[in-house]
Amino acid sequence: MLDADVAKQMLGSLPLVAHLGVEIADVTAEGGAAQLPDRDHLKNHLGTQHAGALFTVGEAASGAAVLGAFGEAMGALTPVAKTARIDYRKPARGLITATASLTESAEDVMTRLQQNGKAVFEVRVALHDAAGLLVAEMQVDWHLRKN
Template sequence: MTADYAWVADAMARTVPWISKAGIEFLETGPERMLCALPDVPEQRNHVGGPHAAVMFGLAETASGAVTMAAFTPLLERAVPLVASSEIRYRKLARGRLTAEAILGRDTAAVTAELESGSRPEFPVHCTIRDSGEEVTGEVTVNWTLRPHHA
């Protein structure tokens, strides 16, 4: 039986107002992979007519946060997920609607064990940004940590 992670989209939109304001859609939700989309909005374009770099990063970071939330749902009462660092590579000028696919880069059991041992685990989420032509336009790695509530 597969768990339903559609609640992640609602939770993200409620807790991070920018997500709704930007128009991010959650196309696929799960604990190992998340797929989000961002419509082509003229007000969010850069000086060469593509989506602004900040918007591209925001889409990928949102997808990475959503997969983190889904993957570590049982731990959210004890720890808050926070971005520790990130890196982005812009590969090509993007055009049109964007999608960001986020893939959890570390085994959830290992991260959970680290948290339970008293340390503050870090784990990467790898994101691929594609434009309306399905061209890879950016690659993002967001390194997350789980900070215990008592810390």
């Protein structure tokens, strides 16, 4: 597995992620998590977390899940987010935590990658506020290829 601290540093160095103050909270073989802080400049005209900031924390969590799932193999692979969809369920207030996981095993994805030279797979993300309320759900389809 890719060292969690290395993965957090890699994702945290992305300019937009850093600009918004998104922090990578967890990177494991089972998934990833990221947090969006509660800051005034991240809020919309209603005083809730901005849709674009929510999308960014969800995409960052999905990237953490990808790094965690493919671990040490990441040095020979290039992941790219291919498509993404987000459903906003409730007004998002306060600290937001996005948790993400692949919908299939990393082994199955790697098998397709070995057979076809590329693979597309889905990562599902749930975004919750500090009270545990589900505020958004997201799906990110990732394209993975060998370098």
